[in-house]
Structure formats: C-alpha cells, structure tokens
Amino acid sequence: MVRTRSGVEVRTIQEPNDEEEIVIEDDDAGIEDEVDENATTGEETTDNLYNVILYYGGHFVHVPFQSYTSNVRKLYKRIDLEKLSIDDLKKLFSGPVGEYDSLYFRTPELKIYLLNAESKPIIIELGKECGNNIVLYVYHVIVPTDESDIEREYSDEDSESDRGFYPNSEESDEDFCYANPPPGYDKMKYVDEVFNMHTPAKDIKFKVGQIFGCKKDFKEAVRSSSMETGRPYQYAHDDLKRVQVVCAHGCPFKMWLGYDKDKDRWQIKSIINDHNCVWNHKNKLVTTKYLVEVFGDRIRKNPNWKLCDMQEEFKRVLKVDVCDAKCSRVRKAALSGVVEKMAEHYxxxxxxxxxxxxxxxxxxxxxxxxxxxxxxxxxxxxxxxxxxxxxxxxxxxxxxxxxxxxxxxxxxxxxxxxxxxxxxxxxxxxxxxxxxxxxxxxxxxxxxxxxxxxxxxxxxxxxxxxxxxxxxxxxxxxxxxxxxxxxxxxTRHLGANLKGKYPSGAVTDAFWRASTATHPQAFKSAMKELASVSKGAFEKMNQLDPAVWSKAYFKTHSKTDSTxxxxxxxxxxxxxxxxxxxxxxxxxxxxxxxxxxx
Structure with missing residues (x-):
C-alpha cells in the first residue's frame, strides 16, 4: 500500500478471494494490473490528459480508520478531464460500475469531496501535483438492516471521518486506511447498560453499548478516567452526532460514541481497548474551565495564591501537570465577574x-x-x-x-x-x-x-x-x-526590625535587657552594653523615647507592664x-x- 501526494492510499493488486474481485480488462483506455509507488501507469501523459484510477463496489467507512472498503478498481488512461463534463465522466465510467449517483475524491487533508463543477478545479490541481494521476471513488452507501448491524457495520449516518486525526502526512503506511479492521482488533461484548455517573474514577470501565444521558456525562467520565489512569486521552473528532476518543500518538486505543436519535441518547459504538502508552501527567482534558469549576471558590477566597503553590495543589489533587500560563488563565477566569458580584454584595x-x-x-x-x-x-x-x-x-x-x-x-x-x-x-x-x-x-x-x-x-x-x-x-x-x-x-516588632539590620545575638540580648529593665539604672546599664556591642544599634534605639519601649519608664495607672x-x-x-x-x-x-x- 502506498500513499500519493494527493492524500489517497493506492494498494497493489492482491490475490483474489471469495470477498474481493479484481477486475482486469483490456479496452482502449487500457487496464494495468499494478500501480507503481507514484500511483502512475508507468508512462507520462500530456498536460491536459490524465490517468484516472476508479475504485468502485464499496463505500467509505471511518472506523477504525477512514477507508474505502473495496479494492476493485479500474484504470482509465489519457482522459481529457478538463473538457469532459461531470455527466460525460459518469457515462465513461458506467461500464463496469453500473448505475450510480456520484463520484468522490479525497484531499491530502483526508477530506472527502463530491466531484461536481465547483470541485472539479480542485481535483485537476491535485492531479497535476501527482503527475497527471487522479483517484476517484464511486460511493455505495450501506445501510444496516437491523440494530445488531450497528456494531458490525458503519453507515454515513452512524459514523463520520475524523478528519483532524492525523496532523501531518509523515505517518507510516501501516497507520493508514484499513479496508477491514487491523490485525488484533476484537469486538468487545455488547452491553446495553446506563453508565453510573457516581462511579469512582478508579472503577470506570468503558464498554461497547454503554449508554450516557448526554455527551457532557461521557466527557466527564473520560476526563476522570484519564486523570486516574494517566492516559492522555483527547478528542480527535467531536460534533453534534459523534465523538471519537484517542490516546497518545502511536497508542492503538480508539473509542467511538454516537448519538441515537430515535432513543435520544448517546451510546458507545466501538472500542479498541488496547494501550501501549505510559503514564502522562500532561492532560489536555484538564481545561481551564474545568480547573475553574474545581478550584474557583478557593482562588476567589485567596486571589494572591502563588502559581507555584497552585501547580503543586493541582498535581496533588488531580495528578496532572499544569503550566504557568494555564494557571494564570485559571486565576483570571476565576476572578472574572467578581467585581459585579461584589457590587451586589456591597x-x-x-x-x-x-x-x-x-x-x-x-x-x-x-x-x-x-x-x-x-x-x-x-x-x-x-x-x-x-x-x-x-x-x-x-x-x-x-x-x-x-x-x-x-x-x-x-x-x-x-x-x-x-x-x-x-x-x-x-x-x-x-x-x-x-x-x-x-x-x-x-x-x-x-x-x-x-x-x-x-x-x-x-x-x-x-x-x-x-x-x-x-x-x-x-x-x-x-x-x-x-x-x-x-x-x-x-517591642517584639522593634526587636525584629533591629535584628534585621543588626543580626548579632549580642545586640538582641542587650536590646531585650534594656526593654525589660524595671528601673532606670538597669536600663542605662543595658544601653551601655548595647553601645559597646554595636554603635549603630545604640544610636537607632536612642532616637526613641525610653517611655515607649522600656518597662523602667512605663506609667503604673494601667496595671500592666506588657511591652x-x-x-x-x-x-x-x-x-x-x-x-x-x-x-x-x-x-x-x-x-x-x-x-x-x-
């Protein structure tokens, strides 16, 4: 299997079996039984003529990976794609395919487009980038016949491509587009049970068929499980009808959640419950909004909470590392709106x-x-x-x-x-x-x-x-x-200020003897000792009236000698x-x- 610059995967011809048909025909357009690594026919075409590889007999699936389910294909050589209309192309391709409605193509970003007059310039440009070679697909939609088929087959209604799953085009061929589930992919036993939101994080286990009241409940469960197990889960796809959860790069774990419109509920459709990742303290699911919900009241009560202390508390409680920038955003979000609330309070x-x-x-x-x-x-x-x-x-x-x-x-x-x-x-x-x-x-x-x-x-x-x-x-x-x-x-504050400037223990001792002296002569003796130890400390204390800090000069009407x-x-x-x-x-x-x- 190889991948062209246009973002599609072209597979070499496999041996025929009971489930696949390899069509090899000889007509004016020409059929090749192999495609080289550049998805070409082995000969160059002119600027306005294109080689078209047409896949048919299958449909698109998006689990476990985005792929076209049929390997049956036909190669058309030297097609003037720019002059032919869409209807002309359909007639040209109708021989082996039979009746069909539409043609599709894929971009390097793994986006699927309907081939029509508006998208035709896109496919022509992609073809020029790939040496005038184009890959098209006939889309046959398979609809499940009963509820049991939902777990085994996937229609366009039930699942959709996770177009943002692969962020770059340097993945190995083994990571891309299986027509069938990859080796080792075993279906879990189907259950039909409602998930208990009060389940402790350490006891959360996801199962095929598990039911959630809403998507928010599912995301809360995923986040709790992620923090407890150290799995760096993230959402590869998330829209109004489906959610796809993946793990760290290279980890085979995948989980798909879909919306059941008839029963108005969310249900896990499929899981690849294998992990090869290690514990990761960096968790993207621990968002600023979530941290504000958990720690907002504490931050509002202590708006001067240091970022380093905040980070340590997050790691102790949630088992995640949070960067300084996110901690700052959490504090800012927690304190937003406080002014309005304080106005009501005052x-x-x-x-x-x-x-x-x-x-x-x-x-x-x-x-x-x-x-x-x-x-x-x-x-x-x-x-x-x-x-x-x-x-x-x-x-x-x-x-x-x-x-x-x-x-x-x-x-x-x-x-x-x-x-x-x-x-x-x-x-x-x-x-x-x-x-x-x-x-x-x-x-x-x-x-x-x-x-x-x-x-x-x-x-x-x-x-x-x-x-x-x-x-x-x-x-x-x-x-x-x-x-x-x-x-x-x-005198406790006076002594602390003096010690900060004159840290000598002799200065501190002389100060306290002067402060606790009970008659003037003892005070003068202590001050002489302070002068002999530190002239600067003596001058500083001598600037104060002894009546404000020494017992020897306190008045007696208060009946207390507290200094x-x-x-x-x-x-x-x-x-x-x-x-x-x-x-x-x-x-x-x-x-x-x-x-x-x-």
Whole structure:
C-alpha cells in the first residue's frame, strides 16, 4: 500500500478471494494490473490528459480508520478531464460500475469531496501535483438492516471521518486506511447498560453499548478516567452526532460514541481497548474551565495564591501537570465577574448596618462612601462597628489598656481591618471596636480614633494606655487626638526590625535587657552594653523615647507592664478564617465568634 501526494492510499493488486474481485480488462483506455509507488501507469501523459484510477463496489467507512472498503478498481488512461463534463465522466465510467449517483475524491487533508463543477478545479490541481494521476471513488452507501448491524457495520449516518486525526502526512503506511479492521482488533461484548455517573474514577470501565444521558456525562467520565489512569486521552473528532476518543500518538486505543436519535441518547459504538502508552501527567482534558469549576471558590477566597503553590495543589489533587500560563488563565477566569458580584454584595451593606442598630440603638455603625466624580454612584470606603455591650464592659471591668493594630483582608477587593482590643482582669483579650478601611494611613487611623474616642469617652487620653506597632500615620494621629495618653510600642516588632539590620545575638540580648529593665539604672546599664556591642544599634534605639519601649519608664495607672502588643496579634490570628470572607460575611462571622466567647 502506498500513499500519493494527493492524500489517497493506492494498494497493489492482491490475490483474489471469495470477498474481493479484481477486475482486469483490456479496452482502449487500457487496464494495468499494478500501480507503481507514484500511483502512475508507468508512462507520462500530456498536460491536459490524465490517468484516472476508479475504485468502485464499496463505500467509505471511518472506523477504525477512514477507508474505502473495496479494492476493485479500474484504470482509465489519457482522459481529457478538463473538457469532459461531470455527466460525460459518469457515462465513461458506467461500464463496469453500473448505475450510480456520484463520484468522490479525497484531499491530502483526508477530506472527502463530491466531484461536481465547483470541485472539479480542485481535483485537476491535485492531479497535476501527482503527475497527471487522479483517484476517484464511486460511493455505495450501506445501510444496516437491523440494530445488531450497528456494531458490525458503519453507515454515513452512524459514523463520520475524523478528519483532524492525523496532523501531518509523515505517518507510516501501516497507520493508514484499513479496508477491514487491523490485525488484533476484537469486538468487545455488547452491553446495553446506563453508565453510573457516581462511579469512582478508579472503577470506570468503558464498554461497547454503554449508554450516557448526554455527551457532557461521557466527557466527564473520560476526563476522570484519564486523570486516574494517566492516559492522555483527547478528542480527535467531536460534533453534534459523534465523538471519537484517542490516546497518545502511536497508542492503538480508539473509542467511538454516537448519538441515537430515535432513543435520544448517546451510546458507545466501538472500542479498541488496547494501550501501549505510559503514564502522562500532561492532560489536555484538564481545561481551564474545568480547573475553574474545581478550584474557583478557593482562588476567589485567596486571589494572591502563588502559581507555584497552585501547580503543586493541582498535581496533588488531580495528578496532572499544569503550566504557568494555564494557571494564570485559571486565576483570571476565576476572578472574572467578581467585581459585579461584589457590587451586589456591597449594595446590601446599609441594610446590614441597619440591622445592627435595630437590635440595639446603643451600638455604633458608621459607613463612609466616596464618589469619583460629581453625580457618580456612591462607592463604599469605610465602615466602623462598636457594640454597646463591649463598650460598657471595657469601661466597667477592663484595664485602661487598648491594643491598636491593622491586618490585611484576604479577599479580591483587598482592604485592611483596624481593631481596638482590650485586656480584661484575667489578661484575656476583649475586642472593643473594628473598622474596615481602604489602607493603613494617617487619614484612616484618625477617622477610626475619632469614633473610638467618642464611644469610649477617652477625651484627651489621660490615664489611658495604647499599645501599637509603628503603623503608618498612627503615631501622628495619636499625638493629635490623645495628647495625654501613654503610648507604647510593641517591642517584639522593634526587636525584629533591629535584628534585621543588626543580626548579632549580642545586640538582641542587650536590646531585650534594656526593654525589660524595671528601673532606670538597669536600663542605662543595658544601653551601655548595647553601645559597646554595636554603635549603630545604640544610636537607632536612642532616637526613641525610653517611655515607649522600656518597662523602667512605663506609667503604673494601667496595671500592666506588657511591652508587646500580643492582644492585637491574638485577635488578628483568631479571625484569620473570617478575613478570607466577603465583607458582610466576615463581619457576621466575627460577631458570632465574639458572642460564643462571651
């Protein structure tokens, strides 16, 4: 068997048998009993005369491969194809063929065309490329006589060529066009059972006759089986009536699914259930859409999920490798439409605030909005919440200490949560107030402190203590609004910043001795030790007032000598899960957590 440049396969004459007839005739046109490797007659023709090889007595089949089922053919020499009409050609070829309707030809892309006035220039051009040699087919359609024939024979209604199956023309002859199924092709036992979509992936087994409610169910089963077994399945053909599944290049596995119009169902028609491929982690069936369906919610909750972590999770859960580009597309697709959903979500915020005030008029809820331009719809900017019970508890029962801190929200919209956390008589945390703002800066901290001062009656901060990190703008806002308050810096953050610049263990030890010193003389001794170890570290810490970071200079009215802002850090860690939720859901979750801990 050889393949011409026109994309057709020309077989040498085989020995006659009971099923085939080799027609050898001698007429004016001439008949040859062999065709050489270039599909020619052994002699050159003029530019306008063509040698035509006519196959007849069969029909096209498309499983297991696209082929013409008959080897019976006749060779016509020196045919003036350009001058003869289609009707003239039919009359010329009607001698051995008898009555028939149409002639067909195939292109190098394995596409089948009806020979008519419009397609005639195509076949002439192909003939010139092949040395003025042309192959035509008489198409006799075979229709099954009963349902049992569906598995044994394939009509044009039941199966169609998978025209995109072979991507190039360099395949070996053995991979092409069998008139009969290839050696080793055994029909599986026919079943008539409905596939259970709840079947675990490891137990999925495809069978001839298996029924699927829709094509989507079949594709889901193929994808699950592909990921579980590591078979790189892909769809060689997929249209409204049929689907063809193949495996890796060179793997003999083939599976055909067809649509049964009478019974409105999809059914597996045939399977070559042999594999010679190895496990492959690159799976084309794991599409961007599928990954969004599986991991979309997780990505929306954590839009900053790193691509490398995403790839590792995909491989752990799905047993597939996903490239960086596809991971980026998955994240982009998962986050698309979030803005519209968030707009609907934030539109309910005023109703949420109204419910808080309705439940207790002493609660405080403040919502700040902004507009990009005059006349634009207002947009959410900030919200502040302080519950009446927490206000009263802090005033009556807690130490006059507040920890101030901010933490990032883990949602698509971003933002930060500012909080004021108190310390009760047992040194346990008590959340007092919280606010969601666009970012940590002087303006947002000032807005938060103004509302907090009004709720807790802090006035100028006399005999009150605030503990915080060195947040942007917070120190300036405190000095303006609470000039008499005792303001302490968290020494854990101070020590971490100092260690980052001066990593010596001696510097760290001297710093902590100075921070925990209980009287001024001990503090001065520790600072001298720090100066002897690192002059730069000493100058950096000497720029700060000792009253903000050393116990030796703390005031006693707060009844606590804590040098760290652990109460705020504990609160931020406590609400970590809630910080991944949309705004209203987060506020409700924190409200419920506070109620349960009370």
């Amino acid at each position: 539109a309910k915020l005023r109703k949420f605030g109204g419910e808080i005030l309705r439940s207790n008029r002493q609660n405080t809820v403040k919502i700040s909005t902004t507009r990009l331009q005059e006349g634009d719809v207002s947009r959410f900017r900030r919200i502040y919440i302080c519950y009446a019970a927490l206000k009263k508890a802090w005033k009556d029962e807690c130490r006059p200490v507040l920890g101030l801190d901010g933490c990032f929200l883990k949602t698509v919209t971003g933002g930060q949560l500012l909080s004021a956390v108190g310390r009760d008589g047992n040194n346990c945390i008590m959340p007092i107030a919280m606010a969601v703002v666009e970012s940590e800066n002087y303006d947002s901290w000032k807005w938060f402190l103004e509302l907090l001062i009004a709720d807790l009656d802090l006035e100028d901060g006399h005999r009150k203590t605030l503990i915080s990190d060195q947040q942007k703008g917070l120190d300036k806002a405190i000095k303006e609004l609470l000039p008499q308050v005792e303001h302490r810096f968290c 760290e802002n652990n109460i705020s850090e504990c609160f931020n860690s406590w609400i970590l899960k809630a910080r991944y939720m949309p705004l209203i859901d987060m506020l409700i979750e924190i409200h419920d957590m506070i109620n349960k801990s009370a």
